[in-house]
Amino acid sequence: MFTSAIILAAGSGRRMGFDKMTARLCGKAVILYSIERFVESDADEIIIAASEDNTDKIRELVSENIHTDKPIKIITGGATRFESAVKAVRQTSCECDVVSVHDGARPFVTAKTADKVALEAFRHGAALAAVRAKDTVKICNDGVVTATPDRSGLWLAQTPQAARKADYLAAAEKLDVNDARITDDASVMELYGIKPFIVEGSYDNIKLTTKEDIAMAEYIIGKTGAPKLCVGHGYDVHRLVEGRKLILCGVEVPNKDNLGLLGHSDADVAVHALMDAMLGAAALGDIGRHFPDSDSRYKGISSMKLLEHVRKLLDGKNAHVTNADITIVAEKPKLAKFIPDMQRSIAAALGLDTDDVNVKATTEEGLGIAEDGIAAHAVCMVEKIG
Ligand SMILES: Nc1ccn([C@@H]2O[C@H](COP(=O)(O)OP(=O)(O)OP(=O)(O)O)[C@@H](O)[C@H]2O)c(=O)n1
Numbered sequence: 001m002f003t004s005a006i007i008l009a010a011g012s013g014r015r016m017g018f019d020k021m022t023a024r025l026c027g028k029a030v031i032l033y034s035i036e037r038f039v040e041s042d043a044d045e046i047i048i049a050a051s052e053d054n055t056d057k058i059r060e061l062v063s064e065n066i067h068t069d070k071p072i073k074i075i076t077g078g079a080t081r082f083e084s085a086v087k088a089v090r091q092t093s094c095e096c097d098v099v100s101v102h103d104g105a106r107p108f109v110t111a112k113t114a115d116k117v118a119l120e121a122f123r124h125g126a127a128l129a130a131v132r133a134k135d136t137v138k139i140c141n142d143g144v145v146t147a148t149p150d151r152s153g154l155w156l157a158q159t160p161q162a163a164r165k166a167d168y169l170a171a172a173e174k175l176d177v178n179d180a181r182i183t184d185d186a187s188v189m190e191l192y193g194i195k196p197f198i199v200e201g202s203y204d205n206i207k208l209t210t211k212e213d214i215a216m217a218e219y220i221i222g223k224t225g226a227p228k229l230c231v232g233h234g235y236d237v238h239r240l241v242e243g244r245k246l247i248l249c250g251v252e253v254p255n256k257d258n259l260g261l262l263g264h265s266d267a268d269v270a271v272h273a274l275m276d277a278m279l280g281a282a283a284l285g286d287i288g289r290h291f292p293d294s295d296s297r298y299k300g301i302s303s304m305k306l307l308e309h310v311r312k313l314l315d316g317k318n319a320h321v322t323n324a325d326i327t328i329v330a331e332k333p334k335l336a337k338f339i340p341d342m343q344r345s346i347a348a349a350l351g352l353d354t355d356d357v358n359v360k361a362t363t364e365e366g367l368g369i370a371e372d373g374i375a376a377h378a379v380c381m382v383e384k385i386g
């Protein structure tokens with residue numbers, strides 16, 4: 001069974017008041033929670049329907065945070081949820097048997113529920129995650145109750161909602177995208193004549209619709225494992241010699257004395273200190289252990305490449321840097337005018353805002369090690385989830 005997961009992120013967030021897909025929830029963009037669960041699931045590919053306004057940001061979030069061989073495609077959604085879903089289904093692989101549509105606004109789906117819904121859709125034609133109604137439900141007209149349906153048969157629909165691709169497309173052909181009865185994918189299948197199978201979901205699989213839902217989502221994250229904050233510190237020194245490039249925080253610093261730092265890699269002492277701080281916070285050792293100078297693969301390598309690798313090591317532990325502060329200790333050359341570029345370079349490498357990265361330079365008043373070399377200290381905060 002080939003399953004295509006579709007994550008809907010093309011809504012306008014009108015009731016929330018801002019784009020909820022790219023907003024951060026405990027430090028992580030909302031859309032990333034669902035993408036990670038579908039990467040973990042048995043789905044064979046992921047199609048994200050984004051809006052014209054959030055496509056670039058979502059593309060950036062995916063490329064910086066999601067490391068998988070699973071194909072991920074980002075398409076432009078439509079004016080309604082149904083239209084976005086249909087556009088995405090049309091972009092699935094020709095091998096696809098089952099399409100499983102999920103609201104990007106439901107960050108707490110689990111891979112297990114996603115797999116169960118897809119499997120039951122393959123067996124029964126359509127399936128959805130849902131929970132039993134806990135409250136008594138009233139049907140009203142003109143402000144007065146006209147009926148109280150039997151609660152034992154009432155379920156609250158969640159996502160994912162899945163169907164066989166061929167049936168979903170055939171149903172879409174027959175239906176009007178603006179049909180007010182279509183509030184979810186299960187109703188598409190019902191109107192087509194297929195009875196969706198219910199997979200009992202979790203009350204935690206809430207949809208972020210209004211601002212109050214954010215507080216609930218933070219509570220759920222706390223319940224399932226509050227993010228733990230860990231601090232890390234790194235320190236490094238390299239000797240200054242003639243005839244090498246001087247690279248600091250990934251930025252080349254030209255200088256009249258033609259001085260650069262000596263080392264097995266490009267000897268970017270500031271990035272080395274930062275990597276040690278990150279590895280320290282995540283209890284992953286130090287750069288000597290991960291990139292030994294006896295290994296020829298690292299000869300002359302850009303330390304920014306090593307930083308990319310360290311970031312992936314942290315991702316593997318569900319750990320993300322939330323801010324970094326680097327102090328470069330150098331008597332020469334003067335570094336002030338290069339600092340904004342250094343901050344931008346580190347922020348881009350770590351997927352942070354430039355406001356979350358600080359680089360500063362100081363001397364040792366001619367009293368210390370910085371006479372013949374450059375040293376760097378770095379501290380960073382790392383948030384570990386789960
Ligand atoms: N044209 C649309 C409308 C909605 N959605 C997606 O469908 C899901 C459920 O929609 P909802 O919670 O209503 O999101 P919004 O449409 O963004 O919210 P609002 O109705 O308040 O504008 C969300 O993941 C949303 O991004 C979509 O992909 N395309």
Ligand SMILES: C[C@](O)(CO)[C@H](O)COP(=O)(O)O
Pocket residue numbers: 081103156157158159183184185207209
């Ligand atoms: C699909 C859904 O999440 C099931 O509960 C819901 O119907 C989406 O509704 P919205 O009007 O797009 O918020």
